[in-house]
Amino acid sequence: MDPVQFSDLLTQTGDEAVGFLTGLLRRWNLYQIGLMLAAFAAARLLGKLASARFRTWVRSKEGWSKLQLRWLLAVEKRMWLVIWALILWGIYLVMQEVTWPSRSYLIRIVAEIASAWVFVSFAVQLVRNPFLRRIVRWSLWIYVTILLLGAQDRTMAVLDTFAVEFGDFRLSLLAILKALVVTALLFSFARIVATQTSSRIKENEDISPSMRVLLVKVLQITLYAAAFFIGLKAVGFDLTGLAVLSGAIGVGLGFGLQKVVSNLVSGVIILLDKSIKPGDVISLGDTFGWINTLGARYASVVTRDGKEYLIPNEDLITGQVVNWSHSNDFVRLDIFFGTSYDNDPHEVRRLAVAAAASVERVLHTHSPVCHIVGFGDSSVDYILRFWITDPTGGLTNIRGNVYLALWDAFKEHGISIPYPQREVRVLDGPALAATPPE
Template sequence: MDLIDQGILQSAEGLWAQLFAFIKTLFIPTRLYQLGLLLALAILAHLVARWLSPRVDDWIRSHEGLRIWQLRLMSVFRRRLRGIVFVLFAWAAAFVIAQITPFPSRRYLVELVATIATAWLVIGLVTRIIRNRFLRQLVTWLGWAYVTLLFLGFVDPVSQFLDSLAVTFGDFRISALTVLKALVVTGALFTGARLMTQGASNRIRANEDISPSMRVLAVKILQIGLYGAAFFIGLKAVGFDLTGLAVLSGAIGVGLGFGLQKVVSNLVSGVIILLDKSVKPGDVISLGDTFGWIESLGARYVSVVTRDGKEFLIPNEDLITGQVVNWSHSNDFVRLDLFFGTSYGDDPHKVRALAVEAAMKTSRVLRDKPAVCHIVGFGDSSVDYILRFWISDPTEGLTNIRGNVYLALWDAFQANGISIPFPQREVRVLDNSKPPSPHP
């Protein structure tokens, strides 16, 4: 432990000595006026950026036909406007100083700050491709710190200091420098994996020769493979021993298997759903009281959107173990049944013919699959019928087509004098009826 503390102390002393020597050089008269010039340029860049910002916003709003990626690019430049103006002013000042005096020391600090500011600006623009906000900020800060130390000449002493901040477990040693390298390498690999996954996923989804469920399965396998490879390659690149990690992950996996049985069950059920193609995005399903369209197939759940805009997240296990009605599994043909009744005084033959005719005239009802109407019983107040017809677009809704056919029945019955009875009760009051005599 004393050796570790001694190494940290020596690294810190070396870093402080180099930092103190650099700070002393800033108080040279030729450096002081450069510091003042840079401060004035920063203030001027701030004022110019504030003056340009509303004009840039107006210019962006005036171009309504721009694509989304173009608007995002302009938004990024809009946020970095102050830095862009400062970089332009700093390089312009360095050029003017070079024309005035041939001595490089008179413009050294201005060029150094301009170079660092340019590197910061490039890093800030490039890291925008990282969608995860935390990871993007982490990579940006680490990139800014690295280029600053690189141009100031502090990379080696800072690396030695970070490497001295280490923890040792037997033969395994991990330092702050190793952790930073792992974060940077893994972040870069994850970004590359995301870009590759996006390109490949777009091609897979656009391939009409692959079924929708197999597209989802292929995309998920691709994502797991690329992200997993990026993770392990990142660990290996910075010197982690993956053998010990494999033993540890195996032990953790056994523990998680007992504690997360439902989660694992949903994950396995999701893979089974994708393989057996029982449901796929776009299918219309009914599960209990839920009726809607499958929006997406997730690793743990299926997203089902109903007609009223509600989105239900149904666990994959429920689709495997429960009874699911898939209205569009093998084909899109769906038969619907409507029940109605008419008066006993109406001719049932005429009622059946009118009902079939009304259904066949309704839009969305198939003409090549004839509708039928049958008597199903004699009720207390009406003769009861069932009307059956077919549609081929359940994704357009079932309640609305039922309502349209009911409305067509109403119009047809009204036009032909067919009555739809409703329950009635008669109360008769008998004449000369005497109330019962009270008991003595």
């Protein structure tokens, strides 16, 4: 910045501030300040009393949305500010009737500022993030205060003096603030559009689940990238300079972010080839669960015990994945059991099929089957096969239910499940004595 220009601007601003403060020392201005301070003290006292009753009333309400509760909480926290603004407007209207308008202009300005602060406090409740909501609230409070005081031109001139220059490019604090505001508004608009469009895409049953996810992510990337570049353009940044930066970023990605880029590309491939989609039931190593979400870097797999595994997309591409519901929802399960040699195998097979068919989740369109698979040392070995269409409901529990049905059926019809049998030969005395010692 130019030191001479900044010094002149600072001197002029200081002279105006001194003149403003000197004007406040006039008698009627002091009266107005005294009335505003008294109104402020009364508002704080009344606000504390009203907040307690208002909090009790809010706690009695049930079933309200989070947005409604945030607004009520904002009312409770800013109760004193609302009361102060109302008292100031009341004093201003009374003074307009009993004295000259020039003797109440300070009260009017402060009442306008207090009212604007109240409006901002309620409006920012639309911002969900608490930290971002606090930043937006304070920024708007500062902006409306400067605007109502008529100091916007002077403030912009001061901010514009803080600048750095790179050749023909000049970057000032004012330009940065403008870019931040424009970018924030564009990002908010992009977020709203992306949310509304994403909900419509997700509700469209004509599009496959994987393509829905892909379309949503492409839409989000496009909108947010456009908001970012438009924000840079608002500063006056030359976007052609990003070509060199993008080249450097490409080199960095090639060396340091190979895994990240691999996961991103793998995620796109998964969405395009539809090998895995949200809702599919998969097995990857010891992990068995269903796909909850497909992210840009990982897939969220939720197991039956409530654990959520974040599996990198690259592992889903390069590893062996069992997709229980890839082409259809039919899943065949096998269980093994054995019965005594004294039982009729035809009767055992009939009872096993009937027991499996009696379980709720077992399909009747694909009838269970039972086959002999071998003659063991102690039992005749069988395999029982049945089908289900809801693997997300669990596999262990359905196997357990079928085993329990087999137990009940075998117990009712006298079918025995043998213990391992071993033959023990006891030698008589002379034979034992004839055995040479070791």
